Amino acid sequence: xxxxxxxxxxxxxxxxxxxxxNCSYSVGISALHWLQQHPGGGIVSLFMxxxxxxxxxxxxATINIQEKHSSLHITASHPRDSAVYICAAGGSQGNLxxxxxxxxxxxx
Amino acid sequence: GAVVSQHPxxxxxxxxxxxxxxxxxxxxxxTTMFWYRQFPKKSLMLMATSNEGSKATYEQGVEKDKFLIxxxxxxxxxxxxxxxxxxxxxxxxxxATQSPNTGELFFGEGSRLTVL
Numbered sequence: 001x002x003x004x005x006x007x008x009x010x011x012x013x014x015x016x017x018x019x020x021x022n023c024s025y026s027v028g029i030s031a032l033h034w035l036q037q038h039p040g041g042g043i044v045s046l047f048m049x050x051x052x053x054x055x056x057x058x059x060x061a062t063i064n065i066q067e068k069h070s071s072l073h074i075t076a077s078h079p080r081d082s083a084v085y086i087c088a089a090g091g092s093q094g095n096l097x098x099x100x101x102x103x104x105x106x107x108x
Numbered sequence: 109g110a111v112v113s114q115h116p117x118x119x120x121x122x123x124x125x126x127x128x129x130x131x132x133x134x135x136x137x138x139t140t141m142f143w144y145r146q147f148p149k150k151s152l153m154l155m156a157t158s159n160e161g162s163k164a165t166y167e168q169g170v171e172k173d174k175f176l177i178x179x180x181x182x183x184x185x186x187x188x189x190x191x192x193x194x195x196x197x198x199x200x201x202x203x204a205t206q207s208p209n210t211g212e213l214f215f216g217e218g219s220r221l222t223v224l
Contacts, residue, residue, distance in 0.1 A: 033213065041146075041199050043215040086152065094140055094208030098152040 003027045004089050006099035013106050019074040021102045023087030031090040032070045034061050036083045037101065046072070048090070077106045111135055112204050114216030121192055122224055128188045129219045131202035137182035138204035142213075143175075146199040155200075157208075158185045192223040 004025045013019050025032070034046040047054050047061040049070070054061050058077075063070040074081055084103050088096040111134040121127050131141055143155045143164075156177050158164040164177035174196075176188040185204075189196055201218040205211040 035215075041201070041218040041220065043152075043201060043203075043218070045213050045215060048212055088152075093157060094142065094205055094211075094213070095154055095157055096142070096144075096152075096213075097154075100151045 002100070003097050004087055004099040006087050006102050008102060009100065010103045011105070013077050013104070015078055015106055015108050017077050017106075019077050019081075019104065019106075021072045021085050021087075021104070023070045023072070023099055025068050025070075025087075025089045025097075027089050027091075027097060029089045030092045030094075032061075032063050033088040033090055033096060034070070034072050035086040035088060037086055038083050043086075046085075074104075077104075079106045079108050082106050112138075112202065112214045112216045114202055114219055116219055117217055118220045118222075120222045120224065123193055124191055126188055126190045127192055127221060128186055129200055129202075129221075131185045131187070131204065131216050133183045133204045133214070136204075136206055136214075138185075139182065139206055140208040141179055141185040141202055141204045143177060143185070143187050144201045144203070146201065152201070155187075189221065192221070194223045197221055197223045 007022050031048045031050045036044045058075045060073040084101040086101045087099040113132045115130045141158045144152045146152045155170045156164045156166045158179040166172045179185040202216040203213045
């Protein structure tokens with residue numbers, strides 16, 4: 001069993017739909033990261049959270065430490081949100097254990 | 109926001125040669141830099157953690173003599189793939205942070221290595 005599990009693996013949505021990507025982890029963490037990887041490979045850090053909830057524009061990330069579960073939500077999805085979203089468990093030294101990613105495709 | 113620049117973005121080399129990849133933090137001092145590798149359709153995997161002025165810490169299964177990491181300054185870390193083989197062909201990406209356990213991570217654009 002992977003230490004960081006993401007679901008779904010692939011997700012296709014219509015523009016405007018509300019999207020949820022889930023992440024469960026089995027390791028102890030200092031922080032949980034949500035990353036966005038574009039087709040060219042470049043990665044952008046979306047959120048780093050250790051408790052509660054964070055919001056940035058149309059993106060919302062939540063974490064439940066007791067349940068070792070985090071979710072990434074995208075409201076009013078848009079084709080430009082199409083990317084691979086990666087959940088990563090962060091250790092105390094900043095080292096990350098990555099999930100396999102969720103490939104999101106938002107259709108116009 | 110902070111920017112991490114990685115160079116080259118793409119490199120093709122012959123088997124047996126060495127390739128150096130640079131990772132620079134452009135507007136902050138990166139006390140810690142991380143190097144990752146991603147094979148096609150696979151997860152990112154941490155290769156090593158690099159702290160300025162000290163030896164890198166390698167993850168299990170990563171050969172330190174093959175993947176040489178140097179973090180000589182607070183803004184530059186380099187990864188040298190020595191005696192490259194086709195199986196080293198991969199996407200290599202770095203990240204940098206000012207504070208490894210509390211600070212935000214900033215990622216480079218990645219370097220795609222193809223070894224012929």
